[in-house]
Amino acid sequence: MTLLSVAQMNSQDDIESNFLVIESLIQQSKAQGGELIVFPENFVCFAAGKQRETANQFETIQQRLEQLSHRYQIWIIAGTLPCPFRPDGSVITDGRVRTVSLCISPEGTEARYDKIHLFDVQVGDAVGGYQESKFFEPGDQVVVAKTPFGHIGLMVCYDLRFPELALTLRQQGANILSAPAAFTYTTGQMHWQLLLQARAMDSQCFVLGAAQQGWHGEKRQTWGHSGITNSRGQLLQIIDYEGNGLISADFDQAEQENIRLSMPLMQHRKIIAY
Helix, strand or coil, X not given: CEEEEEEEECCCCCHXXXXXXXXXXXXXXXXXXXXXXXXCCCCCCCCCCCHHHHHCCHHHHHHHHHHHHHHHCCEEEEEEEEECECCCCCECCCCCEEEEXXXXXXXXXXXXXXXXXXXXXXXXXXXXXXXXXXXXXXXXXXXXXXXXXXXXXXXXXXXXXXXXXXXXXXXXXXXXXXXXXXXXHHHHHHHHHHHHHHHHHHHCCEEEEEEEEEEECCCEEEECCCEEECCCCCEEEECCCCCCEEEEEEECHHHHHHHHHHCCXXXXXXXXXX
């Protein structure tokens, strides 16, 4: 079995202050015997309008996270970072950036996923409407990272609403789905826990939902409730308090295989035009 950890943060616009919290959470995970920690979306800097400024520091931030992974000998799912270039190195020239989730081992970065589904919706909160596509360019590649304790299908926040992505990740070998997020308070209250459990049930994968919680500036409020679900869709752990926090759970790949054999959903799937 492998102990997997999920972080909850209340990240602000001060990168150095956020890094102090990041290192503290890594230390907590290691003290418990954790081999992987998943951080939320926007975990290094959560500040509207600062995406490009933070993106210009992408490689420096990536190196700092790689150093932490190496120092503490722990795998890190680096929530999301804004990045000014695509996976092939080409620079985005229209002023937008990409939302990037990195899988980092103690030896360095192992995988990069660029968020595919962008949050262009109307929400009944203080912000009102969100249009991520105005500031972010979507990715177009599904990514599964190989680790010693299972294959991790990388997802981000709004991706959770699209079961096809989770199923595709399962088809490509995923045992675990990572879901760094910054759900709004309104949508999180309605759907966050439900989506974690639904995607786990659909894909028969362990789901690691790392969330932002609280106020970020005067208008943006996130729901929190970082959670871990098993491969049956059962909620194993959830953070029900405000602010920074950490939860952990054991992942047993043999147990997952038994779950999948007893109910072989992938073999039973039929692609039918209704």
